[in-house]
Amino acid sequence: MKIYFDENMPFAQEFFTELCHFNDGINDFQGELVPFSGRTLTAEQVADADVLLVRSITQVNQQLLHLNDKISFVGSATIGTDHIDLSYLAKRNISFHSAPGCNAISVAEYVLSALVVLAERYLLNLSSLTVGIVGGGNTGTRLSEKLTALGIKHKICDPLLERKQAEKQKQDSTSKPTDKRNYVSLSDVLACDVISLHVPKIVGGEHPTDKLINADNLALLRDDQILISACRGDVIDNHALLALKEAGHGVKVVLDVWQGEPDVLEALIPYAEIATAHIAGYSLEGKARGSEMLYQALCQQLDIKPKYQLKNFLPSASIPVVEINQDFSQILLSQLVKMVYDVRRDDAIFRQQLFSHGFDSLRKNYPVRREFSAVTVTLSSKTLSDVPHRLGFSKTFN
Helix, strand or coil: CEEEEECEEEEEEEEHHHHHEEEEECEECCCEEEEHHHHHHCCCCEEEEEEHHCCCCCEEEEEHHHHCCCCCEEECCCCCCCCHHHHHHHHCEEEEEECCCHHHHHHHHHHHHHHHHHHHCCCHHHHHCCCCCCCCCCHHHHHHHHHHHHHHHEECCHHHHHHHHHHHHHHHHCCCCHHHHHHCHHHHHHHCCEECCCCCCCCCCCCCCCCCCCHHHHHHCCCEEEEEEECCCCHHHHHHHHHHHHHHCEEEEEECCCCCCCCHHHHHHHEEEEEEEECCCCHHHHHHHHHHHHHHHHHHHHCCCCCCCCCHCCCCCCCCCCCCCCCCCCCHHHHHHHCCCCCHHHHHHHHHHHHHHHHHHHCCCCCCCCCHHHHHEEEECCCCCHHHHHHCCEECCC
């Protein structure tokens, strides 16, 4: 069996090599594991693929697969599917699996790092802010959990989940709702101190997200607000945002995603407080969970018991244990967050290397970054605040 995989999928060799060569009790299957560059993949390259494993930069459609008459499995090690022609795969009876939620924690921790940095830069009290989250799926939920752990007020806008919640309650008014969140309108979220975007790209339909943040609603923002985009570049009209900033608007902007990637609106970069190369979800754990989830899905399709888990391959963190001897505070939060992930590193890399190396190269050669869970926080007393544990750090007591 020939398995083609995006070269930016961590631990793909470890997870998938044995699946290329396996015995089902009758036949002995010999194959090959082939890496590729996701942005430049061609139909000729994958003409003999049995399995194709991609990330979000690869468009999987008829144009890519028209030379292949044997492929049976396509997997995307990402949460979004706007790069996949699902109807075409279904028409050809090609099994498809994505990795919903694989990098949700990573993105939430990116947002938290950005908030810590901006709080220091502008002397903001995080506990006094209200955060508006657009999108209540996996990523929005993980961010909501971390904000709750910190006691930061937040609101969530997600009309699709709100409708689903209402329909389920209407169908069975006696059952306890599984989703107990109180959703608000987009206008309510856009009035919050911080606006964080976590929706897929949806073109058309009742609730499109393409240019969801446009000239009309950008004009409603206050100078003291923070706008964070770590989902899909087309969710914000970048030209409208640039016009707003060029006109002198004071809204503070954090951009991890850009319209037209890998080409970005260069004039917008200087107006961003933090600018990065679509790497919010690029923690080692976040990317590797995608590999693990596709491995499990392929094992299921092949009727093979999974042999490996992500924990078999993850290395120890460079600073694996930290001891805390004081109660929790914003200063301690800043120290802990930046010790694991300081978003200013990625902002500096973006500004210094984008034009010499290119957008895709920054992503391909992204430095190893870990999640909070890679670090064990030891509390010197059980009376100390448990906030680090609720944020995602591993925990022990002395």
